[in-house]
Amino acid sequence: MGMFERDTEIYLDRDALREDYQPENLVGRDTELNRYRAALQPVINGEQPNNIFLYGKTGVGKTAGTRYLIDHLEEDAAKYEDIDLTVKMLNCDGLSSSYQIATRLVNEFRDETSQISTTGYPRATVYDMLWTELDSCGGTIYIVLDEVDHIEDDSILYQLPRARANDNLSSAKIGIIGISNDFSFRDDLSPKVKSSLCEEEIQFPAYDAKELIQILQQRADVAFHDGVLEDGVIELCAAYGAKDAGDARQSLDLLMKTGDLARDKDTDTISEDLVREARDVLERGRIQEGISGLTQHGHLVVYAMVTLDQEGKTPARTRDIRPRYTNFAEKAGIDPLVPRRMRDHLGELSMLGIISAIERNEGRRGGTYREYSLEMDPEMILAALEKTVDDVGIHKSVTNLVDSEATLSDFQST
DNA sequence: ATTCCACAGGAATGAACGGAAC
DNA sequence: GTTCCGTTCATTCCTGTGGAAT
Numbered sequence: 001m002g003m004f005e006r007d008t009e010i011y012l013d014r015d016a017l018r019e020d021y022q023p024e025n026l027v028g029r030d031t032e033l034n035r036y037r038a039a040l041q042p043v044i045n046g047e048q049p050n051n052i053f054l055y056g057k058t059g060v061g062k063t064a065g066t067r068y069l070i071d072h073l074e075e076d077a078a079k080y081e082d083i084d085l086t087v088k089m090l091n092c093d094g095l096s097s098s099y100q101i102a103t104r105l106v107n108e109f110r111d112e113t114s115q116i117s118t119t120g121y122p123r124a125t126v127y128d129m130l131w132t133e134l135d136s137c138g139g140t141i142y143i144v145l146d147e148v149d150h151i152e153d154d155s156i157l158y159q160l161p162r163a164r165a166n167d168n169l170s171s172a173k174i175g176i177i178g179i180s181n182d183f184s185f186r187d188d189l190s191p192k193v194k195s196s197l198c199e200e201e202i203q204f205p206a207y208d209a210k211e212l213i214q215i216l217q218q219r220a221d222v223a224f225h226d227g228v229l230e231d232g233v234i235e236l237c238a239a240y241g242a243k244d245a246g247d248a249r250q251s252l253d254l255l256m257k258t259g260d261l262a263r264d265k266d267t268d269t270i271s272e273d274l275v276r277e278a279r280d281v282l283e284r285g286r287i288q289e290g291i292s293g294l295t296q297h298g299h300l301v302v303y304a305m306v307t308l309d310q311e312g313k314t315p316a317r318t319r320d321i322r323p324r325y326t327n328f329a330e331k332a333g334i335d336p337l338v339p340r341r342m343r344d345h346l347g348e349l350s351m352l353g354i355i356s357a358i359e360r361n362e363g364r365r366g367g368t369y370r371e372y373s374l375e376m377d378p379e380m381i382l383a384a385l386e387k388t389v390d391d392v393g394i395h396k397s398v399t400n401l402v403d404s405e406a407t408l409s410d411f412q413s414t
Numbered sequence: 415a416t417t418c419c420a421c422a423g424g425a426a427t428g429a430a431c432g433g434a435a436c
Numbered sequence: 437g438t439t440c441c442g443t444t445c446a447t448t449c450c451t452g453t454g455g456a457a458t
Contacts, residue, residue, distance in 0.1 A: 099442065120433035122441060295445075318421075338447060343422070359422085363456025367420030 009225070010263050010270070016222035017256035019064075019249055023218055026068060028211040029061050032204055036065060039200040040073055043140055046082060049175025051161055051197050055183050056204030059241065059249030062179050063146055065204070070144070077140075084139025091146040098156035102126045105143065109133035127159060131168040138171040148178040149185035154193045161196045206246025212238035215248050216255060224259065229270050233258070236275045257282055284380050290352035291384040294345075297337050299389060300328050301345045305355055306378050315358070315371035318343060346372060354381065 015021055026033065039050050054062045070087050077085040088108045095101055103118045106129045110116070116129065134141060143160065151157075160176055163169045178197055180186065186198065207215065216234045237258070241251030257278035262270045291302065304324040308316050322339060329336035337345075349355045349372075356375045361368045374381070 096444095097442080117433060119442060120435085120440090122434095125434095125441095297445090337445095340423085340448080341446060344446090347423085359454090361421095361454050361456085362419080363454075364418050364458080365456060367418080367456095368454060369419095369421050 009266070009268060010228055010259055011223060012225050013222050014256070014259065016219045017252050017259065019252065020067075021219070022064070022068060022071070023222075026061055026065060027215045027218060028207060029065055029204070032061075032202055033065055033069065035200075035202050036069055039202070040069060043073060043077060043085060043142070043175075044080065044083065046080075046140075048173055049140055049142060050200045051175055052177045052200045052202065053186065053198045054177065054179045054202050054204060055186060056181070057206050057245045057247065058181050059247035059251075060204045060206050061248065062204050066144060066146075066177065066179065070142070085142070086137055086139060087142045087144065089144040089146060092150045093147045095150060096152050098151060098153050098159075099123055099126060101145070101151060101156045102130050106130050106133055109137055127168075131163055134163070134172045134174065135169050140173045140175070142175045142177060144177040144179065146179045147181065149180040149182040154189055157189070157193045157197055207241075207248055208246065209238055209242045212241050212246065212248060212251055216251055219252060220255065223255075224270075227269070228262075230272065232272050233270055233275055236272050240275075240279060254278055254282060283376070284383070287354065287376050287380050288384045288387060290349075290354055291381070292388045294348070294388075296334065297329070297341075298345050298348065299385060300332065300334070301325055301342060302349060302354065302381060302385065304328055305349070305372065305374055306381055309374040309378055315373040317360075317369045317371050318346065319369070321346070321372065346370075 016023075036052070036054075039052050043049050054066070056062050066089075070089075074085055074087060077083045088105065090101065090104055090108065092101060095104065100118060103116060103121075103126055106126065107115045110133065116126075121129075145151075145157075148157075157176070157178070160174055163174060164172070176197060186194065186201075189197065213234055216237055220229060220234060234255075237251045237255045240254050241247045241249075244250055254275065258270055258275045261274055261278050261281070267274070291299070294302070301321070304321055305314070305316070308314050308321065308324060313320065318339070322342060325342060326336040336342075346355070346357070350357045354374070354376050355372050357370045357372050359368060359370055360366075
């Protein structure tokens, strides 16, 4: 018997569950895609392309729809001699400034031997490089900026559409497609950017439970062998995504993770219990990812929250978290952060979904303040902390972790 | 209607750091 | 090496805010 054997029991085509899988038709997005297609039409007519702005929650088909239409657009554009279409897609996740977008875009147009560094250049130099690349590419260029709301300044969104008018470009026609999870991003744009970027706006509504089930069913039919999925599995995965505002991606990820578990365990079918197990694994991964991106001080704040939670002292307001945090910081031999900064960390943890905040107001007697609670399983958070923070484990168990010197050894500054 | 509590969070600023260019 | 540049994490100072108390 070989060391490796091909697994065939569960999957027929696992890739059908991947985010980038392209199904033959997209469920429940007909009206949106029709409008989208109409907005792209000028490309084929050889006209100046529209700038398009898509918004809607995560996992509602914005990116999938874009890929679907862009593929067809490229295919159809190729049929016309006089149309030279180039499309560059860039996910802005992890990028925070126009500068970073610009450097990535330059690299998109350059080959591997002449890539530029993403830091070090003056801003204007990077823009100049970008105009040069765009112009030498020529034709119609669509730039798709996915998760564009991650950019904190809109300079690139202002510069790109105007590059032609500003004589930075002579031959290329530029169109921008901005994709955002966050509708308020649109309102925060400066008026001049808003009017140019939002020429065409298309809103993608969340999937309802029925549509989610349909999507999962469609993919599962391709992905799994017949009869592998037990009753209720699809529905359970759909419910998971529906809880987070109709997010198909989450549902599909869950289904795939469940399938992977089944494959690893060599089971013949996929049960609801396995889905719950997979949900646990994914949750752990999410926490891990969030925790590992935090500062030392962020870790201390999480740790303070976990201990407070264990003592039943949550929800806790900033005033109550503060002394716990400073205590830990001192024990770890680190200068505690100023309150303002600690609040920033609490806010960051809320964004990550590790803790949650509710605003309270007791008027003249109490003023406004926030109460924070743990949103994730404390054991999972501690496991993530343990993995992330160097050296030995922070704790052996959740019990008795307060006031224990040993538990804080890892936070010792280097 | 006005006052006022206890914060939230914006803005300005700076130190530390890594990369580019000279 | 030095200088210039952008980013991140932090501090300092400040204005904003919603509703109970007056």
